[in-house]
Amino acid sequence: MTDAVSRTEREDFQATTDPAVMESADRGEANLLTYHELYNLWERQQWSVQDLDFSQDRVDWHERISEEERFQRMYSLSSFFIGEQRVASELGPMMRAAPREDMRLFLCTQIADEARHVEFFDRFYREVGVLESDNLQARLEETSAHTSKEFERLFDQMLKDRVDRIAREPEDLETLVEAVTLYHMVIEGMLALTGQHFIIMYNEEQGTLPGFVEGFNNIARDEHRHVAFGARFLREMAQADPKYGQAVQRMLGEVAPIAEGVLTPPWYEEGMDLFGYSLEDTRAFAAKCLERRLKVIGLAPVA
Ligand SMILES: [Fe+2]
Ligand SMILES: [Fe+2]
Numbered sequence: 001m002t003d004a005v006s007r008t009e010r011e012d013f014q015a016t017t018d019p020a021v022m023e024s025a026d027r028g029e030a031n032l033l034t035y036h037e038l039y040n041l042w043e044r045q046q047w048s049v050q051d052l053d054f055s056q057d058r059v060d061w062h063e064r065i066s067e068e069e070r071f072q073r074m075y076s077l078s079s080f081f082i083g084e085q086r087v088a089s090e091l092g093p094m095m096r097a098a099p100r101e102d103m104r105l106f107l108c109t110q111i112a113d114e115a116r117h118v119e120f121f122d123r124f125y126r127e128v129g130v131l132e133s134d135n136l137q138a139r140l141e142e143t144s145a146h147t148s149k150e151f152e153r154l155f156d157q158m159l160k161d162r163v164d165r166i167a168r169e170p171e172d173l174e175t176l177v178e179a180v181t182l183y184h185m186v187i188e189g190m191l192a193l194t195g196q197h198f199i200i201m202y203n204e205e206q207g208t209l210p211g212f213v214e215g216f217n218n219i220a221r222d223e224h225r226h227v228a229f230g231a232r233f234l235r236e237m238a239q240a241d242p243k244y245g246q247a248v249q250r251m252l253g254e255v256a257p258i259a260e261g262v263l264t265p266p267w268y269e270e271g272m273d274l275f276g277y278s279l280e281d282t283r284a285f286a287a288k289c290l291e292r293r294l295k296v297i298g299l300a301p302v303a
Contacts, residue, residue, distance in 0.1 A: 009021075025292035025293070042113070052123070072265070075266065086159070091107060110226050190289060193223050
């Protein structure tokens with residue numbers, strides 16, 4: 001299996017203190033940043049979608065990547081593009097329901113990050129010429145044909161139902177804990193960061209999509225910062241009242257088969273490679289990251 005920390009030993013990734021990038025998390029130790037320190041890190045880790053150059057990516061996509069491989073890549077590209085749009089629009093009510101001002105301030109920065117991530121995919125699709133559609137809304141609709149049932153269930157039912165509830169009852173902290181577990185631990189921590197890790201390594205090995213790789217690394221760094229917020233929030237909540245720790249465990253048990261389904265592309269056949277690695281490698285990487293984060297939160301791994 002790929003070493004979970006090899007790509008993320010970079011100083012800027014380590015600076016986020018996401019337990020998944022810290023070896024000390026195997027012993028349950030991580031010096032998680034405070035919400036205000038995470039805010040300050042956000043100010044220092046800015047980047048611009050408009051500075052990226054996708055001209056080589058356009059050549060690679062149309063001339064170096066085969067039609068079959070383009071089709072296979074569309075599952076993860078579409079899941080990320082639509083996933084970023086979904087999380088950007090669901091975070092507002094979660095920010096409002098967070099019980100402290102320093103938490104809300106950080107979550108405001110995260111909303112801005114998620115908007116930038118949507119813009120990244122939109123610009124990539126536009127400049128590389130991935131689809132026919134000529135505006136953001138139409139591109140999202142056109143690309144949604146490539147996602148899966150499990151993907152829709154996770155975002156449009158499990159996450160959306162909880163966020164709708166929080167929007168009506170912002171004082172419902174148990175539902176906020178469930179939403180942060182889904183959003184920060186599962187969607188960002190297990191699914192997005194795992195996909196990013198393998199897709200970036202694959203493109204680096206193949207020498208393809210250099211503009212995409214540069215931007216996707218910036219997105220991964222942002223996601224580690226978001227997950228570090230989630231780990232701190234859930235640790236504080238679990239310490240304040242064991243019922244919140246139980247809510248995290250319950251949510252993880254419920255979402256496990258759906259998350260597993262999202263990690264498995266609809267076109268997958270037994271024994272196939274996914275960007276140079278097996279499905280088992282991908283699952284093991286996601287499980288290791290979750291295990292490290294749960295240790296730091298102070299909870300046992302979910303069986
Ligand atoms: Fe994001
Ligand atoms: Fe995020």
